[in-house]
Amino acid sequence: MSNPILIAEYGVEGGGETIFGRKQDGAWLFWTEGSSGGILDDELDDPVREWKTDERAELASLVPDWFHFAHPIALHPEFADQLTALWRQSCLNAEFAPRDREHNWLIAVERWSQAQRRPRQT
Numbered sequence: 001m002s003n004p005i006l007i008a009e010y011g012v013e014g015g016g017e018t019i020f021g022r023k024q025d026g027a028w029l030f031w032t033e034g035s036s037g038g039i040l041d042d043e044l045d046d047p048v049r050e051w052k053t054d055e056r057a058e059l060a061s062l063v064p065d066w067f068h069f070a071h072p073i074a075l076h077p078e079f080a081d082q083l084t085a086l087w088r089q090s091c092l093n094a095e096f097a098p099r100d101r102e103h104n105w106l107i108a109v110e111r112w113s114q115a116q117r118r119p120r121q122t
Contacts, residue, residue: 002023002024003022004022005020005022005076006018006019007019007020007021007075007076007079008075008076008079008083009072009073009074010070010071011070011071011073012036012066012069012071013069014037015035015037015049016034016036017032017033017064017070018032018033018034019031019059019062020032021079027057028057029056030056030057030058031052031053031054032051032052032053032062033050033051033053034050035048035050035051037049059079059083060086063086063090068087068091068093084106
């Protein structure tokens with residue numbers, strides 16, 4: 001069993017989610033961890049929610065309904081094309097979607113790639 005790696009991290013207003021993955025017997029397994037809430041006025045009921053999904057073999061099965069609103073923070077280059085395609089599909093399926101945000105995905109991929117090329121500080 002391999003150590004988990006960060007596949008994607010993305011946020012939306014009031015929360016966010018991280019997709020992790022690991023290889024087991026040569027196949028990838030993915031799961032998400034996330035949180036939301038706790039940002040509204042004290043008079044409103046907006047508790048902080050946290051979640052972790054079970055492991056799944058299909059990355060696409062973890063994409064939330066609100067994925068078209070997601071702002072990428074980090075995308076692993078190996079999965080960037082697949083996640084970008086899933087984001088585009090989410091935009092097409094949504095009644096309203098911020099279609100001008102595609103460049104955010106590309107910027108996140110470039111930032112991650114640059115960070116991977118930098119020598120580690122000890």
